[in-house]
């Protein structure tokens with residue numbers, strides 16, 4: 001090998017209670033390479049990188065930087081070793097300007113220290129220009145778009161003098177064009193001699209950007225190899241530990257003239273009371289009380305149709321689902337539901353989908369407990385509930401030990417399948433599915449896709465909100481793109497591509 005590795009991690013172990021998040025993990029980073037770490041949700045990727053960045057301490061194992069063994073008790077120490085990390089959730093202070101965020105993170109916070117902002121601004125502006133970033137440095141970051149916030153994070157890390165840049169799922173919040181921009185920035189940093197680590201679960205991104213790929217599964221590294229030595233199918237198999245056999249469901253033609261769900265001029269101005277986990281974005285929207293979260297939305301969903309909703313997170317998708325499922329009342333417009341039964345597969349299953357400490361079988365009847373089948377004169381009909389639950393478990397291939405155990409004993413994927421089973425088995429006419437496969441493994445996600453297409457073929461009207469363009473392109477009959485609370489375009493998957501969708505998602509049309 002021509003170079004000595006810049007980072008070596010050997011036998012890293014980290015346990016959280018019963019969870020073995022990292023189990024004897026080895027990881028090697030070469031100078032001037034782009035190294036992708038892939039794996040399913042929960043595989044241990046973030047944990048490994050947080051250990052490298054000094055946010056977590058390993059229970060065992062050693063780390064070498066440029067061949068020297070080091071302890072990394074804190075991010076401060078990591079920075080001094082030349083490491084920088086852009087985390088999955090940004091760590092910017094919303095009311096500070098981009099400049100303040102970048103500079104303050106570097107300066108030691110001693111009283112009486114004067115910071116020469118002018119000089120700092122000059123250097124940061126140069127850095128930004130080099131990378132092709134257009135960040136208004138004197139604007140509070142809370143009013144910057146997500147893409148510019150990410151640029152601020154990257155500038156912050158580079159201004160610290162990082163030679164090794166770790167990015168945890170940086171593309172999750174970006175539109176396709178922004179992803180291309182990020183990749184160009186990564187390539188130019190690499191050309192300057194920096195090393196970059198990118199965590200992602202999207203295989204096309206790995207193939208597009210990485211020199212080397214490391215696959216993690218269940219807390220272990222299963223493989224690490226040059227990108228030229230692999231292909232997406234092989235990676236998928238390593239990620240899952242078994243071959244992937246894609247199931248394909250026939251789409252049937254449907255011709256319908258009356259919409260099952262119809263929205264006319266739907267407008268929502270006031271703020272939601274529901275506490276949402278949207279980080280600074282949420283702070284931002286609460287500070288802007290006059291903002292129209294939904295602005296004159298017109299959309300129809302016909303029986304036998306899947307209408308996808310695309311958009312960069314925070315452009316009204318959450319509010320749209322809240323309005324459709326009765327969590328929020330609209331200010332104006334007309335919402336017509338021709339179907340009586342609406343199923344809701346929620347984005348955040350822990351808030352709206354399931355009751356973690358309740359029994360698995362009881363979770364099957366949440367929202368349906370008033371049905372006579374399940375309850376007579378206020379008394380729950382245990383036998384009937386259990387029969388339905390067992391049927392659904394079997395049909396949806398959910399393996400459980402004992403249906404009287406709390407649902408929190410199931411894996412996240414199986415919890416989600418319980419929600420999907422419950423909602424679809426209730427014979428709904430309209431199905432609102434918000435990020436129904438988020439956090440699911442590839443098999444479970446395929447399974448949910450299949451069930452949604454079946455439901456469509458049986459004449460259900462499906463509204464599918466997703467941040468995965470591949471999912472939308474694969475499932476939808478039409479895709480409506482949301483930007484800034486409006487629907488800025490409706491396209492057919494067969495007549496569009498990611499570039500066009502991205503242009504709409506960024507409001508560039």
Ligand SMILES: Nc1ncnc2c1ncn2[C@@H]1O[C@H](COP(=O)(O)OP(=O)(O)O)[C@@H](O)[C@H]1O
Nearest residue numbers: 016019021039040041042043044045046047048
């Ligand atoms: N701070 C923590 N406390 C408890 N469990 C954690 C913590 N961080 C991660 N885990 C658990 O460790 C496992 C690996 O998580 P993570 O490294 O975040 O996976 P990935 O980034 O690959 O999705 C998961 O089961 C997760 O729930």
Ligand SMILES: [Mg+2]
Nearest residue numbers: 045046047088
């Ligand atoms: Mg992670």
